[in-house]
Amino acid sequence: MSLKDNITMVKEELNSEEKFFEKAVMTEKFIKKYKRVMIASVAVVAFVVGANLLYDANEKSKAAAANAALSKLQADANNATALNELKAVSPNLYDVWIFSQAVAKKDLEALNGLKNSKALVVGDLAKYEAAQTAASLDEYASKQDAIFRDLALVQSAVLLFSENKIDEAKEKLSKVSKDSSLNKMVSALMHYGIK
Template sequence: MSLKENINMVKEELNSEEKFFEKAVMTEKFVKKYKNIMIASVVAIVLVVGANIAYNINEEGKVSAANAVLLKLQSDPSDAAALSELKKLSPNLHDVWLYSQAIANSDIELLKGLKSSDAMIITDLAKYELAQDAASLEEYASKQNAIYRDLALVKSAVMLLNENKADKARAVLSKVSAESSLNELVSVLKHYGVN
């Protein structure tokens, strides 16, 4: 190697070291400038993750406790303390339990109380169970997202047929959804009962 090449190589090495030190100084300034923000961000992330873990553990504990209380209620349905504890742990599960007991015992008053439940499904099911005549079944079926909409319409049509109101029954049956699993029954009713 010639002297000139050696000098150029040394210059390049010094330039690269100079650039390295320049970047190190810039990084150091950046870290000093934003040190508190970076520390706060790391602490916030750790707190959020920790709070999320604690919340999930707490929820799992509630679910386990609610399931244990439900098992206790299944063995002794008259246990008022367990029922109260279930309401505190899981209000929706409490309402499901009350609904199952109301259906099993044909308790109309309990069903009336469940019409205002926070569990939307229980509210809907209670309203269906309380609909006892053709008009109330049609009213139930007219509500958007009624779970037993088509079944309520068929039941209403059958009641109307029993009252010899074939035209009204035909109108009710025409409201049954085309995708309903009750379409075969609707066809039979239209063919034999409504004509």
């Protein structure tokens, strides 16, 4: 190698080292300038992750406790301790349990108590199950979001047919949705419903 090549190589090495130190100084300045922001960001991320883990653990614990209480209730439906535990841990599951027991026992008082339940569909089902007369079935069916609207209308019509109120019954049947799976029954009642 010639002397000229050696000098060129040394210059290039010095340039690359100079650039490296320049970048290190810029990085150090950046870190000093934004040190608090970076520490705060890391702390916030750690807090969010920790809170999320705690929340998940708490929810799993609640689910396990609710399942244990429900298992006890399935073994012994009169277990008041398990019922109170279920109510404390999972009010929605408690409402579902009370609803299932009320339907099985035909307990209208319990069903009326569940009409304002916040559990998904329990309130609506309790209103439907508690409806015993044509008027209460009509009131249930008049709600736009009623799950068993068409069935309530058919039941109301059957009750009206039994009271010999044929025109009112046919009016109720005409309100049943055309897309309903009850349409064949509605057609049969419209045709043969006259006593």
